Amino acid sequence: MEGGFRNMALNALFPRFCLSCKREGQIFCFGCMENWVARPESATCPFCEEKGSNRTCVKCRESNFLDGLVSYLPYGNPIVRGAIGSWKYDGDRSIESTLQQWLMRDSDRLRPNMEEFVVSPVPVHASRKRMRGFDQASILSNWVAEMYSMPVETLIVRSKKTKPQAQKQHDQREVGSLDGIFEIRPGLVEIPRRVLLCDDVFTSGATMDAAARCLKEAGVEEVWGFVIGRG
Ligand SMILES: [Zn+2]
Ligand SMILES: [Zn+2]
Known part of the structure; x- marks a missing residue:
């Protein structure tokens, strides 16, 4: 209470x-x-937005690690943007039950082919989590795992030896400058074959792709993303 x-x-x-x-x-x-009811977005490649499928297109596979992206609300809609903004930036947790309800209402449409997948959050900076007091990516991971009865585990963490580059503001970063910001969680016993990475918003995709890269370099075969909206 x-x-x-x-x-x-x-x-x-x-x-x-x-x-x-x-x-x-x-x-x-x-x-x-x-x-x-939010009108669902059409399926596109997460990086170049080529239409047809939410799997990363052949061309974008050459330079990216993420295999595809599921996004459940249209971020271009002002109501959706307002809801995510009040949660993410104002720390208003009263919107959570609504966001979860919207997610569950579309669970069949969104259901990815996720056999053998493990759900894992994209880790936020510890400082940012302290500031807000909660972590959206972990909350979304738990909703998704519960909804589809999938295992959930924190597989990666922010690397301690982060280069100054990675501390720049999100939009100032160049793609490729985030290499090495994540590492496999110390003490992780087993590397799963497939991972579903959860985060609140997917913008350039640089952060999620860096997370996917870290997982693939550790031996994960397939990495998909799951977000509330695409910015
Ligand atoms: Zn593409
Ligand atoms: Zn109203």
């Missing part, structure tokens, strides 16, 4: 308005949550 009290206190201090109907109350009111 701790979250409930915290939300009540937050509501009193900062009144919230529904992202959809703008009524004061919750970030997404119950009526809108029930009725609002």
Whole structure:
């Protein structure tokens, strides 16, 4: 109930308005949550957006490690962007039940062919997790694992010996400059054959691809991504 009290206190201090109907109350009111349906995005290559399949296209395979990407909400939609933003940047956890409900409603459409896959979060900086107090990638990993009855395990961590390059702002990074920011979690007993990496948003894909590279160099055969939205 701790979250409930915290939300009540937050509501009193900062009144919230529904992202959809703008009524004061919750970030997404119950009526809108029930009725609002996001139109799914068409399947495209995660890197060049070639249409047809959410598997990485033949050309992009030459320079990327991620085999494909499942994304469940259209990030271009202002309601979706508002929901993710209030969760990710404002630390408003009241949106979680809505995000999880949207995910579960589309579970059949999204269901990837995930036999033998292990779900793993893309690790965030420890400092960022401390700041927000929670970690979106881990929360999403748990939802996905529970929904599809898949095993979940933290397979990679942020490397301690991060080069200064990797600490730059996300958009300032160049693709390829993230090499070595992840490493296999010390003490990990078994490297799975297939991994489903979870993260909140996929933008350039550089972070997730660096994670996929780390896993593949350790012997993982196939790595897919699962995100809430593609920026
Ligand atoms: Zn509403
Ligand atoms: Zn492509």
